[in-house]
Amino acid sequence: MKKRIAVLASGRGSNFQAVIEAIAAGRIPATCVALITDNPKAFAIERAGKAGVPVTVLDYTTFASRAEYETALLAAMKKTRADLYVLAGYMRILGPGIVRSFPQKIINIHPALLPSFTGLHGQRQAVEYGVKVSGCTVHFVDENLDCGPIILQKCVPVLQDDDEDALADRILVEEHRCYPEAIRLFCEGRLEITGRTVRIR
CATH class of the missing domain: 3.40.50.170 (Formyl transferase, N-terminal domain)
Structure with missing residues:
Protein backbone atom coordinates (compact mmCIF):
# COMPACT_ATOMS: atom_id res chain seq x y z
CA MET A 1 0.00 0.00 0.00
CA LYS A 2 1.36 3.40 -0.96
CA LYS A 3 2.27 5.85 1.77
CA ARG A 4 0.85 9.36 1.90
CA ILE A 5 3.43 12.14 1.97
CA ALA A 6 2.96 15.88 2.44
CA VAL A 7 5.65 18.41 1.55
CA LEU A 8 6.33 21.72 3.29
CA ALA A 9 8.23 24.27 1.19
CA SER A 10 8.87 28.02 1.22
CA GLY A 11 10.68 28.73 -2.04
CA ARG A 12 11.57 27.35 -5.44
CA GLY A 13 10.85 23.75 -4.46
CA SER A 14 13.60 21.98 -6.40
CA ASN A 15 13.73 19.13 -3.89
CA PHE A 16 9.94 18.96 -4.02
CA GLN A 17 10.24 18.58 -7.80
CA ALA A 18 12.80 15.78 -7.39
CA VAL A 19 10.43 13.95 -5.05
CA ILE A 20 7.34 14.23 -7.24
CA GLU A 21 9.35 13.12 -10.28
CA ALA A 22 10.62 10.08 -8.37
CA ILE A 23 7.04 9.23 -7.36
CA ALA A 24 5.84 9.61 -10.96
CA ALA A 25 8.65 7.31 -12.14
CA GLY A 26 7.63 4.64 -9.64
CA ARG A 27 10.80 4.94 -7.55
CA ILE A 28 8.94 5.91 -4.37
CA PRO A 29 5.87 3.87 -3.32
CA ALA A 30 3.90 6.93 -2.25
CA THR A 31 1.35 9.54 -3.21
CA CYS A 32 2.06 13.23 -2.61
CA VAL A 33 -1.19 14.39 -1.05
CA ALA A 34 -0.33 18.01 -0.25
CA LEU A 35 2.05 20.93 -0.54
CA ILE A 36 1.90 23.29 2.42
CA THR A 37 3.66 26.63 2.09
CA ASP A 38 4.07 29.74 4.21
CA ASN A 39 4.88 31.84 1.15
CA PRO A 40 2.15 32.72 -1.39
CA LYS A 41 4.88 33.58 -3.95
CA ALA A 42 6.75 30.27 -3.65
CA PHE A 43 7.57 28.73 -7.04
CA ALA A 44 6.82 25.37 -5.43
CA ILE A 45 3.12 26.27 -5.82
CA GLU A 46 3.50 26.26 -9.61
CA ARG A 47 5.31 22.92 -9.47
CA ALA A 48 2.47 21.47 -7.39
CA GLY A 49 -0.12 22.72 -9.85
CA LYS A 50 1.62 21.02 -12.76
CA ALA A 51 1.82 17.77 -10.79
CA GLY A 52 -1.78 17.88 -9.59
CA VAL A 53 -0.78 18.17 -5.93
CA PRO A 54 -3.26 20.07 -3.71
CA VAL A 55 -1.80 23.26 -2.19
CA THR A 56 -2.44 24.90 1.16
CA VAL A 57 -1.06 28.43 1.55
CA LEU A 58 -0.64 29.71 5.10
CA ASP A 59 0.84 33.18 4.54
CA TYR A 60 2.95 33.75 7.64
CA THR A 61 2.65 37.52 7.33
CA THR A 62 -1.12 37.37 7.85
CA PHE A 63 -0.92 35.77 11.30
CA ALA A 64 -0.83 37.84 14.48
CA SER A 65 1.75 35.61 16.14
CA ARG A 66 3.93 32.57 15.61
CA ALA A 67 1.66 30.62 17.96
CA GLU A 68 -1.37 31.44 15.82
CA TYR A 69 0.49 30.38 12.69
CA GLU A 70 1.60 27.11 14.24
CA THR A 71 -1.96 26.31 15.33
CA ALA A 72 -3.08 26.70 11.71
CA LEU A 73 -0.08 24.73 10.43
CA LEU A 74 -0.72 21.85 12.81
CA ALA A 75 -4.35 21.71 11.70
CA ALA A 76 -3.31 21.73 8.03
CA MET A 77 -0.77 18.97 8.59
CA LYS A 78 -3.27 16.78 10.45
CA LYS A 79 -5.83 17.31 7.70
CA THR A 80 -3.51 15.68 5.14
CA ARG A 81 -3.42 12.41 7.14
CA ALA A 82 0.10 11.94 5.80
CA ASP A 83 2.38 9.10 6.85
CA LEU A 84 5.42 11.31 6.29
CA TYR A 85 5.99 15.07 6.28
CA VAL A 86 8.87 16.21 4.06
CA LEU A 87 10.53 19.58 4.67
CA ALA A 88 11.86 20.78 1.32
CA GLY A 89 13.30 24.25 1.75
CA TYR A 90 10.75 25.09 4.44
CA MET A 91 12.29 28.15 6.07
CA ARG A 92 10.54 28.11 9.44
CA ILE A 93 11.55 26.13 12.50
CA LEU A 94 8.77 23.79 13.59
CA GLY A 95 7.70 24.33 17.19
CA PRO A 96 7.87 21.51 19.73
CA GLY A 97 4.10 21.04 19.67
CA ILE A 98 4.19 20.17 15.98
CA VAL A 99 7.25 17.93 16.28
CA ARG A 100 5.68 16.02 19.18
CA SER A 101 2.47 15.53 17.19
CA PHE A 102 4.31 13.60 14.46
CA PRO A 103 7.15 11.65 16.13
CA GLN A 104 9.55 10.14 13.59
CA LYS A 105 7.23 11.27 10.79
CA ILE A 106 8.96 14.53 9.78
CA ILE A 107 12.19 14.58 7.78
CA ASN A 108 14.43 17.38 6.57
Missing part, protein backbone atom coordinates in the same frame (compact mmCIF):
# COMPACT_ATOMS: atom_id res chain seq x y z
CA ILE A 109 17.38 17.78 4.23
CA HIS A 110 20.27 20.03 5.21
CA PRO A 111 23.04 21.23 2.85
CA ALA A 112 25.95 20.16 5.06
CA LEU A 113 27.26 17.06 6.76
CA LEU A 114 25.61 17.25 10.17
CA PRO A 115 26.42 17.73 12.98
CA SER A 116 28.67 20.36 11.34
CA PHE A 117 27.34 23.68 10.03
CA THR A 118 23.78 23.67 11.34
CA GLY A 119 21.26 26.43 10.67
CA LEU A 120 21.26 28.81 7.74
CA HIS A 121 23.95 28.99 5.04
CA GLY A 122 25.56 25.60 5.64
CA GLN A 123 27.39 25.89 2.33
CA ARG A 124 28.85 29.29 3.22
CA GLN A 125 29.92 28.00 6.63
CA ALA A 126 31.73 25.07 4.96
CA VAL A 127 33.62 27.32 2.53
CA GLU A 128 34.57 29.82 5.24
CA TYR A 129 35.77 27.09 7.61
CA GLY A 130 37.96 25.59 4.92
CA VAL A 131 36.73 22.00 5.02
CA LYS A 132 37.73 19.73 2.15
CA VAL A 133 34.47 17.73 2.08
CA SER A 134 30.88 18.85 2.53
CA GLY A 135 27.57 17.41 1.37
CA CYS A 136 23.98 16.94 2.46
CA THR A 137 22.18 15.17 5.28
CA VAL A 138 18.65 13.75 5.46
CA HIS A 139 17.49 13.45 9.05
CA PHE A 140 14.41 13.00 11.19
CA VAL A 141 13.25 16.23 12.79
CA ASP A 142 13.30 16.55 16.56
CA GLU A 143 12.89 19.54 18.86
CA ASN A 144 16.45 20.78 18.31
CA LEU A 145 17.60 22.49 15.11
CA ASP A 146 19.24 20.10 12.63
CA CYS A 147 19.85 17.54 15.38
CA GLY A 148 17.51 14.61 14.66
CA PRO A 149 18.68 11.06 13.85
CA ILE A 150 20.53 10.91 10.53
CA ILE A 151 19.04 8.77 7.74
CA LEU A 152 21.43 9.37 4.82
CA GLN A 153 24.42 11.53 3.99
CA LYS A 154 26.12 12.22 0.66
CA CYS A 155 29.58 13.74 0.32
CA VAL A 156 30.72 16.45 -2.07
CA PRO A 157 34.33 17.66 -2.41
CA VAL A 158 34.99 21.31 -1.66
CA LEU A 159 37.21 22.64 -4.45
CA GLN A 160 39.89 25.25 -3.86
CA ASP A 161 38.16 27.91 -5.95
CA ASP A 162 34.65 27.21 -4.61
CA ASP A 163 32.47 30.03 -3.40
CA GLU A 164 29.16 29.50 -1.62
CA ASP A 165 27.13 29.33 -4.84
CA ALA A 166 29.42 26.87 -6.62
CA LEU A 167 29.42 24.51 -3.65
CA ALA A 168 25.66 24.91 -3.17
CA ASP A 169 25.02 23.95 -6.80
CA ARG A 170 27.09 20.79 -6.47
CA ILE A 171 25.48 19.83 -3.17
CA LEU A 172 22.03 20.37 -4.67
CA VAL A 173 22.69 17.70 -7.31
CA GLU A 174 23.28 15.22 -4.48
CA GLU A 175 20.24 16.49 -2.56
CA HIS A 176 18.04 15.61 -5.53
CA ARG A 177 19.35 12.04 -5.39
CA CYS A 178 19.54 11.64 -1.63
CA TYR A 179 16.11 12.93 -0.60
CA PRO A 180 14.04 10.65 -2.87
CA GLU A 181 16.20 7.71 -1.74
CA ALA A 182 15.57 8.44 1.94
CA ILE A 183 11.84 8.88 1.34
CA ARG A 184 11.75 5.57 -0.53
CA LEU A 185 13.42 3.79 2.40
CA PHE A 186 10.87 5.28 4.80
CA CYS A 187 7.92 4.34 2.59
CA GLU A 188 9.23 0.79 2.24
CA GLY A 189 9.40 0.48 6.03
CA ARG A 190 13.15 -0.07 5.97
CA LEU A 191 14.23 2.50 8.57
CA GLU A 192 14.74 1.34 12.15
CA ILE A 193 15.56 3.93 14.81
CA THR A 194 17.45 3.01 17.97
CA GLY A 195 18.39 6.06 20.01
CA ARG A 196 20.23 8.34 17.59
CA THR A 197 21.04 5.56 15.14
CA VAL A 198 18.96 4.90 12.03
CA ARG A 199 19.55 1.44 10.58
CA ILE A 200 18.54 0.53 7.04
CA ARG A 201 17.05 -2.94 6.82
Whole structure:
Protein backbone atom coordinates (compact mmCIF):
# COMPACT_ATOMS: atom_id res chain seq x y z
CA MET A 1 0.00 0.00 0.00
CA LYS A 2 1.36 3.40 -0.96
CA LYS A 3 2.27 5.85 1.77
CA ARG A 4 0.85 9.36 1.90
CA ILE A 5 3.43 12.14 1.97
CA ALA A 6 2.96 15.88 2.44
CA VAL A 7 5.65 18.41 1.55
CA LEU A 8 6.33 21.72 3.29
CA ALA A 9 8.23 24.27 1.19
CA SER A 10 8.87 28.02 1.22
CA GLY A 11 10.68 28.73 -2.04
CA ARG A 12 11.57 27.35 -5.44
CA GLY A 13 10.85 23.75 -4.46
CA SER A 14 13.60 21.98 -6.40
CA ASN A 15 13.73 19.13 -3.89
CA PHE A 16 9.94 18.96 -4.02
CA GLN A 17 10.24 18.58 -7.80
CA ALA A 18 12.80 15.78 -7.39
CA VAL A 19 10.43 13.95 -5.05
CA ILE A 20 7.34 14.23 -7.24
CA GLU A 21 9.35 13.12 -10.28
CA ALA A 22 10.62 10.08 -8.37
CA ILE A 23 7.04 9.23 -7.36
CA ALA A 24 5.84 9.61 -10.96
CA ALA A 25 8.65 7.31 -12.14
CA GLY A 26 7.63 4.64 -9.64
CA ARG A 27 10.80 4.94 -7.55
CA ILE A 28 8.94 5.91 -4.37
CA PRO A 29 5.87 3.87 -3.32
CA ALA A 30 3.90 6.93 -2.25
CA THR A 31 1.35 9.54 -3.21
CA CYS A 32 2.06 13.23 -2.61
CA VAL A 33 -1.19 14.39 -1.05
CA ALA A 34 -0.33 18.01 -0.25
CA LEU A 35 2.05 20.93 -0.54
CA ILE A 36 1.90 23.29 2.42
CA THR A 37 3.66 26.63 2.09
CA ASP A 38 4.07 29.74 4.21
CA ASN A 39 4.88 31.84 1.15
CA PRO A 40 2.15 32.72 -1.39
CA LYS A 41 4.88 33.58 -3.95
CA ALA A 42 6.75 30.27 -3.65
CA PHE A 43 7.57 28.73 -7.04
CA ALA A 44 6.82 25.37 -5.43
CA ILE A 45 3.12 26.27 -5.82
CA GLU A 46 3.50 26.26 -9.61
CA ARG A 47 5.31 22.92 -9.47
CA ALA A 48 2.47 21.47 -7.39
CA GLY A 49 -0.12 22.72 -9.85
CA LYS A 50 1.62 21.02 -12.76
CA ALA A 51 1.82 17.77 -10.79
CA GLY A 52 -1.78 17.88 -9.59
CA VAL A 53 -0.78 18.17 -5.93
CA PRO A 54 -3.26 20.07 -3.71
CA VAL A 55 -1.80 23.26 -2.19
CA THR A 56 -2.44 24.90 1.16
CA VAL A 57 -1.06 28.43 1.55
CA LEU A 58 -0.64 29.71 5.10
CA ASP A 59 0.84 33.18 4.54
CA TYR A 60 2.95 33.75 7.64
CA THR A 61 2.65 37.52 7.33
CA THR A 62 -1.12 37.37 7.85
CA PHE A 63 -0.92 35.77 11.30
CA ALA A 64 -0.83 37.84 14.48
CA SER A 65 1.75 35.61 16.14
CA ARG A 66 3.93 32.57 15.61
CA ALA A 67 1.66 30.62 17.96
CA GLU A 68 -1.37 31.44 15.82
CA TYR A 69 0.49 30.38 12.69
CA GLU A 70 1.60 27.11 14.24
CA THR A 71 -1.96 26.31 15.33
CA ALA A 72 -3.08 26.70 11.71
CA LEU A 73 -0.08 24.73 10.43
CA LEU A 74 -0.72 21.85 12.81
CA ALA A 75 -4.35 21.71 11.70
CA ALA A 76 -3.31 21.73 8.03
CA MET A 77 -0.77 18.97 8.59
CA LYS A 78 -3.27 16.78 10.45
CA LYS A 79 -5.83 17.31 7.70
CA THR A 80 -3.51 15.68 5.14
CA ARG A 81 -3.42 12.41 7.14
CA ALA A 82 0.10 11.94 5.80
CA ASP A 83 2.38 9.10 6.85
CA LEU A 84 5.42 11.31 6.29
CA TYR A 85 5.99 15.07 6.28
CA VAL A 86 8.87 16.21 4.06
CA LEU A 87 10.53 19.58 4.67
CA ALA A 88 11.86 20.78 1.32
CA GLY A 89 13.30 24.25 1.75
CA TYR A 90 10.75 25.09 4.44
CA MET A 91 12.29 28.15 6.07
CA ARG A 92 10.54 28.11 9.44
CA ILE A 93 11.55 26.13 12.50
CA LEU A 94 8.77 23.79 13.59
CA GLY A 95 7.70 24.33 17.19
CA PRO A 96 7.87 21.51 19.73
CA GLY A 97 4.10 21.04 19.67
CA ILE A 98 4.19 20.17 15.98
CA VAL A 99 7.25 17.93 16.28
CA ARG A 100 5.68 16.02 19.18
CA SER A 101 2.47 15.53 17.19
CA PHE A 102 4.31 13.60 14.46
CA PRO A 103 7.15 11.65 16.13
CA GLN A 104 9.55 10.14 13.59
CA LYS A 105 7.23 11.27 10.79
CA ILE A 106 8.96 14.53 9.78
CA ILE A 107 12.19 14.58 7.78
CA ASN A 108 14.43 17.38 6.57
CA ILE A 109 17.38 17.78 4.23
CA HIS A 110 20.27 20.03 5.21
CA PRO A 111 23.04 21.23 2.85
CA ALA A 112 25.95 20.16 5.06
CA LEU A 113 27.26 17.06 6.76
CA LEU A 114 25.61 17.25 10.17
CA PRO A 115 26.42 17.73 12.98
CA SER A 116 28.67 20.36 11.34
CA PHE A 117 27.34 23.68 10.03
CA THR A 118 23.78 23.67 11.34
CA GLY A 119 21.26 26.43 10.67
CA LEU A 120 21.26 28.81 7.74
CA HIS A 121 23.95 28.99 5.04
CA GLY A 122 25.56 25.60 5.64
CA GLN A 123 27.39 25.89 2.33
CA ARG A 124 28.85 29.29 3.22
CA GLN A 125 29.92 28.00 6.63
CA ALA A 126 31.73 25.07 4.96
CA VAL A 127 33.62 27.32 2.53
CA GLU A 128 34.57 29.82 5.24
CA TYR A 129 35.77 27.09 7.61
CA GLY A 130 37.96 25.59 4.92
CA VAL A 131 36.73 22.00 5.02
CA LYS A 132 37.73 19.73 2.15
CA VAL A 133 34.47 17.73 2.08
CA SER A 134 30.88 18.85 2.53
CA GLY A 135 27.57 17.41 1.37
CA CYS A 136 23.98 16.94 2.46
CA THR A 137 22.18 15.17 5.28
CA VAL A 138 18.65 13.75 5.46
CA HIS A 139 17.49 13.45 9.05
CA PHE A 140 14.41 13.00 11.19
CA VAL A 141 13.25 16.23 12.79
CA ASP A 142 13.30 16.55 16.56
CA GLU A 143 12.89 19.54 18.86
CA ASN A 144 16.45 20.78 18.31
CA LEU A 145 17.60 22.49 15.11
CA ASP A 146 19.24 20.10 12.63
CA CYS A 147 19.85 17.54 15.38
CA GLY A 148 17.51 14.61 14.66
CA PRO A 149 18.68 11.06 13.85
CA ILE A 150 20.53 10.91 10.53
CA ILE A 151 19.04 8.77 7.74
CA LEU A 152 21.43 9.37 4.82
CA GLN A 153 24.42 11.53 3.99
CA LYS A 154 26.12 12.22 0.66
CA CYS A 155 29.58 13.74 0.32
CA VAL A 156 30.72 16.45 -2.07
CA PRO A 157 34.33 17.66 -2.41
CA VAL A 158 34.99 21.31 -1.66
CA LEU A 159 37.21 22.64 -4.45
CA GLN A 160 39.89 25.25 -3.86
CA ASP A 161 38.16 27.91 -5.95
CA ASP A 162 34.65 27.21 -4.61
CA ASP A 163 32.47 30.03 -3.40
CA GLU A 164 29.16 29.50 -1.62
CA ASP A 165 27.13 29.33 -4.84
CA ALA A 166 29.42 26.87 -6.62
CA LEU A 167 29.42 24.51 -3.65
CA ALA A 168 25.66 24.91 -3.17
CA ASP A 169 25.02 23.95 -6.80
CA ARG A 170 27.09 20.79 -6.47
CA ILE A 171 25.48 19.83 -3.17
CA LEU A 172 22.03 20.37 -4.67
CA VAL A 173 22.69 17.70 -7.31
CA GLU A 174 23.28 15.22 -4.48
CA GLU A 175 20.24 16.49 -2.56
CA HIS A 176 18.04 15.61 -5.53
CA ARG A 177 19.35 12.04 -5.39
CA CYS A 178 19.54 11.64 -1.63
CA TYR A 179 16.11 12.93 -0.60
CA PRO A 180 14.04 10.65 -2.87
CA GLU A 181 16.20 7.71 -1.74
CA ALA A 182 15.57 8.44 1.94
CA ILE A 183 11.84 8.88 1.34
CA ARG A 184 11.75 5.57 -0.53
CA LEU A 185 13.42 3.79 2.40
CA PHE A 186 10.87 5.28 4.80
CA CYS A 187 7.92 4.34 2.59
CA GLU A 188 9.23 0.79 2.24
CA GLY A 189 9.40 0.48 6.03
CA ARG A 190 13.15 -0.07 5.97
CA LEU A 191 14.23 2.50 8.57
CA GLU A 192 14.74 1.34 12.15
CA ILE A 193 15.56 3.93 14.81
CA THR A 194 17.45 3.01 17.97
CA GLY A 195 18.39 6.06 20.01
CA ARG A 196 20.23 8.34 17.59
CA THR A 197 21.04 5.56 15.14
CA VAL A 198 18.96 4.90 12.03
CA ARG A 199 19.55 1.44 10.58
CA ILE A 200 18.54 0.53 7.04
CA ARG A 201 17.05 -2.94 6.82
